[in-house]
Amino acid sequence: MKILVTGGAGYIGSIVTEQLIAAGEEVVVFDNLSQGHRAAVHPKATFVQGDLQDRPAIDALLETHKPDAVMHFASKTLVGESMQEPFLYLGENVICGLNLLQSMVEHGVKRFILSSTANLFDDPERMPIDENERIVPGSPYGESKHILERFLHWMDRIYGMRYAALRYFNACGASEERGEDHHPELHLIPIVLQVAQGKREKVTIFGDDYPTPDGTCVRDYIHVLDLAQAHILALRALDKGSRRYNLGNGQGFSVKQVIETAREVTGHPIPAEVGPRRPGDPDVLVASSETIRRELGWQPRYTDLKDIIASAWKWHLAHPDGYGE
Numbered sequence: 001m002k003i004l005v006t007g008g009a010g011y012i013g014s015i016v017t018e019q020l021i022a023a024g025e026e027v028v029v030f031d032n033l034s035q036g037h038r039a040a041v042h043p044k045a046t047f048v049q050g051d052l053q054d055r056p057a058i059d060a061l062l063e064t065h066k067p068d069a070v071m072h073f074a075s076k077t078l079v080g081e082s083m084q085e086p087f088l089y090l091g092e093n094v095i096c097g098l099n100l101l102q103s104m105v106e107h108g109v110k111r112f113i114l115s116s117t118a119n120l121f122d123d124p125e126r127m128p129i130d131e132n133e134r135i136v137p138g139s140p141y142g143e144s145k146h147i148l149e150r151f152l153h154w155m156d157r158i159y160g161m162r163y164a165a166l167r168y169f170n171a172c173g174a175s176e177e178r179g180e181d182h183h184p185e186l187h188l189i190p191i192v193l194q195v196a197q198g199k200r201e202k203v204t205i206f207g208d209d210y211p212t213p214d215g216t217c218v219r220d221y222i223h224v225l226d227l228a229q230a231h232i233l234a235l236r237a238l239d240k241g242s243r244r245y246n247l248g249n250g251q252g253f254s255v256k257q258v259i260e261t262a263r264e265v266t267g268h269p270i271p272a273e274v275g276p277r278r279p280g281d282p283d284v285l286v287a288s289s290e291t292i293r294r295e296l297g298w299q300p301r302y303t304d305l306k307d308i309i310a311s312a313w314k315w316h317l318a319h320p321d322g323y324g325e
């Protein structure tokens with residue numbers, strides 16, 4: 001199959017591209033490099049630099065490359081930023097997705113995979129969170145993904161477009177060659193590893209007065225290679241119908257557990273101090289991924305936090321300056 005990967009120069013998109021190529025698929029990456037890195041794009045992928053706000057560029061892309069399926073990673077992804085700049089998310093994220101869908105309909109491309117998010121579930125009634133949980137987006141970021149999921153419902157119903165919406169919990173870890181390199185870095189595991197690398201003095205724990213066993217927030221950290229596997233399984237199952245899956249490894253780890261495990265893995269003391277809560281952080285977010293396990297046989301390989309952090313650490317040691325751009 002030929003797959004168009006938007007955002008294929010970004011963290012998750014570049015690793016899914018690499019895994020698609022390893023699985024024998026042909027990949028065209030479309031990325032504006034606003035956050036991604038040219039060096040992250042697999043050398044066997046065709047790279048096209050462009051922006052999803054540019055409808056004629058998308059039309060030209062689909063006409064030239066005629067993909068069988070699209071995986072849509074290109075997006076603004078920061079919950080906090082979306083609370084400061086809601087129009088970037090409710091506007092740009094939504095318009096870019098809509099441009100892509102409209103162009104796909106016009107070019108007869110009928111398979112779509114959306115990077116969606118745990119931020120759809122701001123006020124869960126049950127933990128772990130399964131696909132029957134009611135959707136309460138936690139921010140304009142989560143809302144933008146919810147809107148795209150709703151668009152997809154209508155694309156399926158009206159045009160027979162088959163889609164999978166994959167709601168990631170906390171993506172982390174690295175492959176041998178690709179890893180996480182954000183500017184600025186705001187995610188817990190890479191920040192903790194930057195302390196171990198001597199790039200930061202300490203990590204600040206955002207609140208230790210949550211109703212959790214050690215008072216710090218609990219999250220479901222899912223390895224990016226397990227995420228990539230879920231994309232490949234979802235792609236192969238698309239022709240049997242559209243799906244929505246929550247994707248996590250099903251176990252929660254607290255901020256303090258992450259820091260403690262990183263100390264073990266890196267052998268560095270990783271100084272930590274407790275600061276105020278970060279607005280908008282729910283106390284616990286853990287996924288139930290029973291549905292994708294049952295329906296597609298998905299089996300995460302990295303369920304041990306130590307292995308997840310070790311894989312990220314290995315990449316950071318081999319790439320002390322990330323992609324160096």
Ligand code: UDP
Nearest residue numbers: 186187188191204205206217219255278281
């Ligand atoms: N966190 C923290 N200090 C940091 C960054 C994150 O305590 O410098 C916490 C954050 O409050 C959350 C968890 O670590 O409970 C994971 O945050 P991250 O930003 O990595 O992912 P999110 O859960 O926001 O998607």
